[in-house]
Each structure stands twice: as C-alpha cells, then as structure tokens.
Amino acid sequence: MIHCFTCNGAHLLLDADSGAVHVVDALVKDLVPYYTEGDPEAAAQALASSYPPGEVAAAWDELETLEKSGALNADYGYGEAYLKRPGVVKSLCLNVSHDCNLRCAYCFASTGDFGGERLLMPQATASAAIDFLVARSGGRKQLEVDFFGGEPLMNWDVVKNTVAYGRAREKEAGKRIRFTITTNALAIDDEKIDFIKREMANVVISLDGRKEVHDAVRKTPSGKGSYDLIIDGARALAKALDGREHYVRGTYTALNTDFSKDVLALADLGFTQLSVEPVVTRDERFALMMGDLPRIRLEYERLAREYVRRRKTGEWLNFFHFMLDLDDAPCVAKRLIGCGAGNEYVAATPNGDIYPCHQFVGEDAFIMGNVHEGRFDEAMQRRFAGLNILKKPACRDCWAKYFCCGGCAANAWKMNKDLYAPDRMSCEVFKAHLECALWVYASERSLPFPGEDGDKMQTNVEDYPGG
Amino acid sequence: MKHIRTIKEPVLRQKPSETGCGECQASCQSACKTSCTVANQKCEKK
Numbered sequence: 250m251i252h253c254f255t256c257n258g259a260h261l262l263l264d265a266d267s268g269a270v271h272v273v274d275a276l277v278k279d280l281v282p283y284y285t286e287g288d289p290e291a292a293a294q295a296l297a298s299s300y301p302p303g304e305v306a307a308a309w310d311e312l313e314t315l316e317k318s319g320a321l322n323a324d325y326g327y328g329e330a331y332l333k334r335p336g337v338v339k340s341l342c343l344n345v346s347h348d349c350n351l352r353c354a355y356c357f358a359s360t361g362d363f364g365g366e367r368l369l370m371p372q373a374t375a376s377a378a379i380d381f382l383v384a385r386s387g388g389r390k391q392l393e394v395d396f397f398g399g400e401p402l403m404n405w406d407v408v409k410n411t412v413a414y415g416r417a418r419e420k421e422a423g424k425r426i427r428f429t430i431t432t433n434a435l436a437i438d439d440e441k442i443d444f445i446k447r448e449m450a451n452v453v454i455s456l457d458g459r460k461e462v463h464d465a466v467r468k469t470p471s472g473k474g475s476y477d478l479i480i481d482g483a484r485a486l487a488k489a490l491d492g493r494e495h496y497v498r499g500t501y502t503a504l505n506t507d508f509s510k511d512v513l514a515l516a517d518l519g520f521t522q523l524s525v526e527p528v529v530t531r532d533e534r535f536a537l538m539m540g541d542l543p544r545i546r547l548e549y550e551r552l553a554r555e556y557v558r559r560r561k562t563g564e565w566l567n568f569f570h571f572m573l574d575l576d577d578a579p580c581v582a583k584r585l586i587g588c589g590a591g592n593e594y595v596a597a598t599p600n601g602d603i604y605p606c607h608q609f610v611g612e613d614a615f616i617m618g619n620v621h622e623g624r625f626d627e628a629m630q631r632r633f634a635g636l637n638i639l640k641k642p643a644c645r646d647c648w649a650k651y652f653c654c655g656g657c658a659a660n661a662w663k664m665n666k667d668l669y670a671p672d673r674m675s676c677e678v679f680k681a682h683l684e685c686a687l688w689v690y691a692s693e694r695s696l697p698f699p700g701e702d703g704d705k706m707q708t709n710v711e712d713y714p715g716g
Numbered sequence: 717m718k719h720i721r722t723i724k725e726p727v728l729r730q731k732p733s734e735t736g737c738g739e740c741q742a743s744c745q746s747a748c749k750t751s752c753t754v755a756n757q758k759c760e761k762k
Contacts, residue, residue: 267726277719308719315717320726330732340742391760393742427741431749453750498750524750569750575724577758582736584728587754589742608746651728652755657745683755694723 251322252648253281256688257554263687265648267323268575271315272691276300276308284312328639331582335592335627335634337387342596342607343378345370345407346399350435351475354466355502355528355535361399363611368599369404375411377620378597383422385625395429397596397607402436412448431455431498433467435475437482446489454483457499458511458525465504466535480518487520496569498524502535506544509552516559516566524569527678529608529660537674546681553685557692570682571689573652584638587654591617591633605633608659633658633668641669643676653679737761 250265253273260278262271273281279299283292289309296305315321347368349361361367379394386392394415396408408430415426430445431453445452456479457463464474487497497520501508508525515523527545528535537545549570556568588594591605598610601620609615618625638644638655647653656671656679664672739760744752 262720264726266728268724268728269722269726270724272721272723274719304719311717311720315720315722319729320722323726323729325729331735333736333738336738339738389738391739496750526750529746569756572756574756574758575727578727579740579754579757579759580735580737581728581730582732583740583743583757583759584754587743588745590744593738594742594744606744606746607749654743654745654754659746686755691723 250646250648251281251285253278254684256684257550257692259688259691261684261687261691262321263648264321264323265651266325266327267320268578268651269320269323270575270687270690271320274308276304277312280305280308280312284309325581327581327585331585332637332639333582335631336589337389338382338385338593338595338625338630339389339391340393340395340589340594341378341382342395342397342594343370343375343411344398344596344598344607344610345375345396345401345404345411347599348403349398349400349433350403350469351400351433352468352470352472354468355500355530355532357529357608358399358610363399363598365611370407370597370599372407372410374597374599374601374620375407376414377601379411379415379418379426381597381603381620381623381625383418383424386424390423390425391427392424393427393429393594395431397431400433400435401430402432402434402441405436405441409444412444427451429453432486433475434479434483434486435469437479437486439485442486442489445486446493450494452486452490452495453524454486454495454497455499456480456483456497456515456520457501458505458508459514462505462511463499466500466502484519487522491521494522496522496524498526498569500528501525501537502528502530503537503541504535506537506541507548509548509555512552512568513555516564521566522569523566527675529663531663537678539674539677542674542677542681545678546684549682549685550688553689553692557689560693571686573683573686573690575690581651584651584654586634586637587656588636588658590658591615592630605629606659608657609662612662636668641671643671643673647676649676649680649683652683 253262260273262273347362352360427450429451430449433455460476463476467475527537596604596607603617604610617629638650644650658668660672661670743754
C-alpha cells in the first residue's frame, strides 16, 4: 500500500509495509494513481498535456524499479505469525489522585474525580499497586509507573513514598522502574522540582499555550484562569529538566484550531519540548468535528514549516508528533498491536481497582481486578491482547496503520462502543500530523533535488512563498 | 533516479522471530497522554 501526499508544496511517497519514504516530483505525484491501477497507457494519455511523453515513461520506469527493490508496494504479509501471546503487566498508570486543584472544562476525568468521589490514593493502595506490578511482570526487568490523576501533586507524600517503596522493591525483585509524572504545575515548588528531577524519567506539564487560550478552559475551582498561577512554576520545572525527557503539553479544542500559535507561544517562552493533543470530549463547546479537519491539517502544516525554520536557524525546539525516528522505530509485532492497554499497561485507582487504562476508569464493565484482592481478569487481558490492526476493518486499508497502530482502544469504546472501531476523528487528526511529520523528516534530511528544468525539489522551507 | 529520491530505505522487513521481544515502553495511543505513542518510540534493542 502506498500513500502519496503533498505537504508544504513537497510531494512525498510512503510505502506502508516497508516503511520506505521517498520524495517525488510533481510528475510522479500525478502518475501514482495510474501506477496503482497498473495502466501506463491511461497515464500517458492523461498526462500528455502536462509532461513530455518520454518523461512520463521514465518516471513510470523509476516507480517499477523502486517496486522491484522492495521499496514500493511491498507486501510482507504481516499476519498472525507476528502476534505474540498476551504479555505481562509491565506498565502502571497510578491515579494517586482522583481530585484536582483545577477545574478544566474539557477534562476527560470529569475535572479529576472520574465521575465518582474526589479521593486521594492511600499509601497502602499505592504500595499494593507496586506489588501487583512486580508480581505480574514475569521476567520483564524494565517496568513503568506513571503518576497520574487528577493532579498527582495533591498527593505528594504518596508520590514520594511510592517511589521509595518502588526503589526498595526494585532491588529485591531485580527490576528497574521508570517513574514518570504528569502535572498541571499549580502546586509545584522547589522541593518537588528537586525530587522530580531526581526520580522521574519523563515529565508532562499541562499548559495550553497562549494565556487567553489557557485561561478560557483551565480554571481554578473559583473560576479564575490559572495561567498566571502556574506559568512561573512550569518554567522553573522545565528549566530544571532541560536536557532530560519532558514535555510541555497543551490541549487544543474547537476554540483554538489555530493551535500552531499556542505551540509557538510556548516556544517563545523558552519551552523547548512541546506537544499538543486534540481534546477528547463530546462537549459541543470544545469537541473537534470532521468539518474542522482541513483547518487542523493546515495548522499542522503551518507549524511544521515554522518548526523546521526555527530548528535550522538555531531556535531549537522539539514537537512530539514531529519526532519520528524511522531508524530505530518499534518492530512490526509492536506496530500490529500499538496500544498496550489492558494487556501490558493498566491503571489503578485510589481504591485499588484496576482498569485497562486511565481512560477506562469509571467504566465498571472494564474493572479488571483490585490490587488489594490479588485478582486480575486474565480473560479480559487476553481480550485486550487480541486487539490488533489485522482485526480492525478500518485499519486494514489505512496507509497510516503501522504508525497509528490501531489508535486508542478507549476512544473506540467511548465513541463507537466497539474496541475494534477506532474513533474516525482521531484517525484523521493522526494522519494529518503524521503527513507533516514525514515532511519534517524529509525537510531535515533531503538535499536540493533538481527537477527536469533544474528547479530545486521543494523540501527546503526557504522555497515556499510566504514561508 | 531523476524523479524520485529515497530518503528512508525499507526498515520494516522483519521476520516474526526478529520481532516482539516486548522490551519497549508500553504504548498509549490516547490523546490525553503524550510521549508514549508507537510512532514516536524507539526500539529498546537498537
């Protein structure tokens, strides 16, 4: 399966099965549909008025050469043989707080309480969750624990003591735990910054971008915008983590489909590790709809252009969805499955209930057990382990399947009540930023490439009018 | 080639036995989290 697309004036060609990426000229871009149909005569006829016949034939030959080399229309038959048996639980989302010191209007967790009581996780539950993880991890040495919520800093002593407990369990069980944390930074202080810097392998700081955008949705319980209350703490935390893995992550909604301005506003504040994610909500005030897609695609393109320009001119930044590593990327087996929810990754709530992931918390039908009771629903684990792109009809013919890997199971359930039916809007947004990520990859690697009349292949941002 | 430049050679030509060690970070494809989607991960063996 191949996907030929245009981004910022450049034409790129992705071969899905092999992962090969090619930059092509306008002729090949126009030729691909005919090549896919295997109809060179139709191609010659349709393109005769645009290109010299000899060139159309030559381009066709190049596509054939590429195909013979395995870099186009590859079909490696990725099937059942690549699927592994259910894994071990190796990653835990620890909801240490079902409460929050903010009341963000779009919160997927119902402003922190996941639709239930506002609770903080007792230490005994957090420690039992670590024990559960170690016990269920089989021979896996590298484990992951993410402090999440709600707002984890509201239960800071439990965070610290759980890390200490985890470190002790590491030694005796021969494990290595990678602790991470997500925070809105409202309750950050120097002591917490020091601890986070010392113990957390990755940190996500929630900040939506421009002050007016952030304050429109991320308010305190008294209804005040939180930007001024968190910005200094967020900057101090990010500065302490400079050079280490961390992200300042914003959410964009229907209120700011011009979100490239928010990413760049964050960059202008000195944040260098950036991410934005589309909102997950059915709330009509914020929900992104299919009609927003052209604007969203344009925005990722715009962002990609400025991203490449800044990085080239020394204003370094990273944007998560543009950080494609095509060289050391995960293997086919991983790509068929994608999400580890309910199989290798589970979430634990303040009362110890285990869910497939943080987004399933509150869906009682998906409770998998409880860390205090030592029970775990292995049948449900097998059910989630069986989710893969081979079994999802919408994924089978999707060019992005080996990058998206089937999307989010929780979103599929929330939107379609079907774990095998990814949320279409999420699919389209993913494809939009993936195309731009591939353009970024090409832009930062390809050399000027002469076309027929010596023009440069348009992968250099300086070539774009108004770029 | 005149009309095509390959910037990434095929990478996904893998046999079943070469894949699925399970050592990589567990993935979350959810939009409410960032930093652990498959597309942006690394293989831990490489």
